[in-house]
Amino acid sequence: MNLASLSIARLRKGLDSREFSALDIIDAVEQGITSDSTDAAHACPVNAFVELWLDEAREQARAADARLADGERAPLLGIPLAIKDNLNYRGHRASCASRILDGYRATYTAHALENLERAGAIFVGRTNMDEFAMGSSNETSAHGLVRNPHDRSRIPGGSSGGSAAAVAAGFVPVALGSDTGGSIRQPAALCGVVGLKPTYGRVSRRGLIAFASSLDQIGPFTRTVEDAAIVLNHLAGHDPLDSTSVPQAVPDYTAGLDGDLKGLRVGVPKEYFVSGMEPEVEAAVRAAIKRMEEMGAEIREISLPHTEYAVAVYYIVATAEASSNLARFDGVRYGRRAQDPADLYELYARSRGEGFGAEVKRRIMLGTYVLSSGYYDAYYLKALRVRQLITRDFATAFADVDMIATPTSPQVAFAIGEKAADPVAMYLSDIFTISTNLAGIPGISLPCGRGKGGLPVGLQLMATHFDEARLLQVAHRVEQALR
């Protein structure tokens, strides 16, 4: 039995009954990752981790075992967790998979991590990602690409590809990611695991290195929906040091998971079943929706008429915010500095030119362009007006339905290199996940069968602001029914 491939709920039982120790679990984590990177059968390692903190994790596991022996109980006590390489964990490196953060060490710990640490979680390492979370395939990392554990010639999705792959490969029971336009849900779908993006403001962003501040949100990758609920219980909560964090009480998200679906109104937006989508993906998602109906849900076709503009709006809003957020990486205060610059301008321009990869440069350039004098109104302000229309589409829909069900991605995991040369084709792979970020609502992706080549397909469920409890409950019941 590979302990690292069990659910959090199962590990909790085993730890509390002393069936195995927290140290045993860390051993299993190490064993899984080491054998993957050295085993001759896997000539191509998954490359999910950028750095492991196993010595430190063992020390914490011993402490957790001592606390368990003393009869202490805490929800995540002794549970190993991997974190995306864009989260600050005091004293540890964080690189956003970029050369520009060479040598950087966090001087404080992200609020979300503080919460999880308090609940007893043990951080075992940081996971690979697209550089600065910009990408949908995990091919833009300065630490090398990540491979999909289901087929190593394919991408795991992105940008949180390392976190998704780490859970899918059985390396860790849970990993944190961040979702700006689908960066948790899309890789979760492509790797066959559960990925949750909470409501904007539900989880503090303090300590998450910013990509697009009005869209970014931290969330978990897990093996089960119940595990996602367990983790959200500790991720969620108000942080006075993040002005966008919302002071709303955190319910116990695990409490109502078994509630039934009778009378639940589920909207199926016609704009999410478009030509170009793989037929196997559509079939798997439609079958899952049919199961919801059999369980008592009422299925209604709805319309989100501005869906086709979401990707265009996103690539204006997200790049504009990114060009501003990434201005701080200038070679002055931390990270990479160019050698012997002639003047201050050259110090900035060369440090950034040498430090950033191609996709990040492309987005900084686009964001600067849409914000520059003469273009601001035509692109940036116009995009914010369309963002308003997209948000209103959801408000209208949620007046009639409780939940929206769609595919997470129009296709299963694609081949490494397939879209690397065409930025627009890559951007379109987030077509079904972007709108939730623009509207700030929560979304989850859960496995719903297999598509082409036996690769995982994801079902996406979306709910209205702060309705994670119902979102998780419905996802849990669908997961049970499809098992």
Add this chain to the structure above:
Amino acid sequence: MAVDRTTVERVARLSRLELSEPEKEALTTQMARIVQFVEKINELDTSGIEPLPRDATSANVEREDVPHKNAVSRDEILALAPESRDGSILVPRVIE
């Protein structure tokens, strides 16, 4: 609005990004294509629609302008800087 080589050089300067010749060439083509793609939003009439910079539920928050009790120390910040001297971060001469 067309993106040409001059646009790329102007935006690169605003972005404080040094680009190689091949990078400028690739970005000229790619940015032109991306800009053409995002101009799809011009199909919509948005007169009378308010811009939405953040999600609809957010409100402004203020706090006292005092350092937090867990504020990071000056020494820790300086230790991260590529070059520092006498409690300050060093950069190339700005004023002649």
